[in-house]
Amino acid sequence: MRRVAERIGYAPGTLYNLFDNLDALIVTLNGETLGRLSAALAAAATTGDVAARPSALVNAYFDFVEAEPQLWAVLFEHRLPEGISLPDWYRDGLAALVDGAVAALEPVMSAWPEASRRETVVAMWAGLHGISTLAVSGKLGLVATGPPRQLGHLIVERIIAAGPTAGGSFIMS
Amino acid sequence: MRRVAERIGYAPGTLYNLFDNLDALIVTLNGETLGRLSAALAAAATTGDVAARPSALVNAYFDFVEAEPQLWAVLFEHRLPEGISLPDWYRDGLAALVDGAVAALEPVMSAWPEASRRETVVAMWAGLHGISTLAVSGKLGLVATGPPRQLGHLIVERIIAAGPTAGGSFIMS
DNA sequence: CAGTATTTTGAACGACGTTCAATATGTGCT
DNA sequence: AGCACATATTGAACGTCGTTCAAAATACTG
Numbered sequence: 001m002r003r004v005a006e007r008i009g010y011a012p013g014t015l016y017n018l019f020d021n022l023d024a025l026i027v028t029l030n031g032e033t034l035g036r037l038s039a040a041l042a043a044a045a046t047t048g049d050v051a052a053r054p055s056a057l058v059n060a061y062f063d064f065v066e067a068e069p070q071l072w073a074v075l076f077e078h079r080l081p082e083g084i085s086l087p088d089w090y091r092d093g094l095a096a097l098v099d100g101a102v103a104a105l106e107p108v109m110s111a112w113p114e115a116s117r118r119e120t121v122v123a124m125w126a127g128l129h130g131i132s133t134l135a136v137s138g139k140l141g142l143v144a145t146g147p148p149r150q151l152g153h154l155i156v157e158r159i160i161a162a163g164p165t166a167g168g169s170f171i172m173s
Numbered sequence: 174m175r176r177v178a179e180r181i182g183y184a185p186g187t188l189y190n191l192f193d194n195l196d197a198l199i200v201t202l203n204g205e206t207l208g209r210l211s212a213a214l215a216a217a218a219t220t221g222d223v224a225a226r227p228s229a230l231v232n233a234y235f236d237f238v239e240a241e242p243q244l245w246a247v248l249f250e251h252r253l254p255e256g257i258s259l260p261d262w263y264r265d266g267l268a269a270l271v272d273g274a275v276a277a278l279e280p281v282m283s284a285w286p287e288a289s290r291r292e293t294v295v296a297m298w299a300g301l302h303g304i305s306t307l308a309v310s311g312k313l314g315l316v317a318t319g320p321p322r323q324l325g326h327l328i329v330e331r332i333i334a335a336g337p338t339a340g341g342s343f344i345m346s
Numbered sequence: 347c348a349g350t351a352t353t354t355t356g357a358a359c360g361a362c363g364t365t366c367a368a369t370a371t372g373t374g375c376t
Numbered sequence: 377a378g379c380a381c382a383t384a385t386t387g388a389a390c391g392t393c394g395t396t397c398a399a400a401a402t403a404c405t406g
Contacts (some may be wrong), residue, residue, distance in 0.1 A: 155299075158335035354402080
């Protein structure tokens with residue numbers, strides 16, 4: 001709070017007329033970052049070559065992380081105090097991001113049933129998220145050789161290649 | 174530091190005879206947690222039914238996260254100040270965890286070349302990590318319906334099912 | 347210009363990580 | 377036992393942080 005206040009040339013107390021506390025300020029900032037990330041992914045999804053969309057989305061995601069590592073880190077590393085939940089518009093923003101990816105990948109995931117498709121996209125998004133957090137915190141580099149982006153492509157491409165009925169090998173027999 | 178000191182019945186200053194600062198204390202704690210997580214995964218990997226090992230590992234991972242959410246959160250959310258890197262034994266602990274998973278999954282990933290197998294395991298681990306962080310921070314629940322564990326199984330099973338040559342669809346044609 | 351509403355201030359509070367001289371405790375020796 | 381020395385522990389103090397709030401400054405209105 002003190003650093004933000006100094007940056008904008010105000011006394012610390014002034015910020016409390018705009019935000020309840022530091023958490024509220026960060027959540028508002030994260031809302032903007034979420035919108036920017038969503039827009040970056042949407043722009044990448046306009047590729048005409050639908051087969052290239054999965055890798056285009058992965059590249060757009062990592063481009064964003066590399067372009068704005070601090071904003072991205074705050075967006076996903078910040079945690080509200082116990083018991084306080086994120087505002088509704090935050091959920092809407094996240095849902096819009098996922099929906100955009102689902103729509104963009106629809107051509108290459110037409111074999112999936114609707115519900116499973118969305119679940120799969122969420123899983124892939126979480127996978128990219130995990131790779132990025134480990135990379136940003138310096139823990140991925142301890143065990144991975146290639147760039148984080150490469151692992152991102154691996155996750156997304158193989159999950160899509162596996163198709164909707166993959167897994168559950170115990171069902172076979 | 175003050176809370177730890179109070180818990181063990183010492184003055185704050187005493188802790189500085191054992192650790193340089195709070196970061197060093199947390200890194201030491203994280204070393205223990207990493208060992209515990211590694212042991213839990215190793216125990217799950219002893220399953221005789223090799224086909225069930227992937228799901229057993231996923232379950233063990235999420236069991237650990239649910240059993241020790243705070244320790245797990247500190248292990249992976251803590252970040253050293255800029256420029257300071259993790260000690261060597263930390264890297265070794267992480268590498269041991271990955272190596273254990275690679276060894277446990279060897280029977281079901283025998284088709285993979287060695288290097289690719291390890292990379293794939295790292296990617297799956299990062300995927301589980303991403304699911305867990307989003308779940309713990311309350312952000313996964315905003316867009317996912319099922320339990321986090323389900324997404325973990327999805328990622329691991331489909332990546333294994335996809336096989337070593339999946340992805341890179343642009344290579345075909 | 348007077349009076350009211352709004353914005354901004356900066357001192358103050360409690361909590362935090364950290365430092366360090368002072369103090370307490372333990373250990374080995376005669 | 378007492379003494380000298382090493383080690384462990386303390387607690388006050390410092391600077392920083394988020395946060396509060398009465399006071400001061402500014403803006404607006406009739």
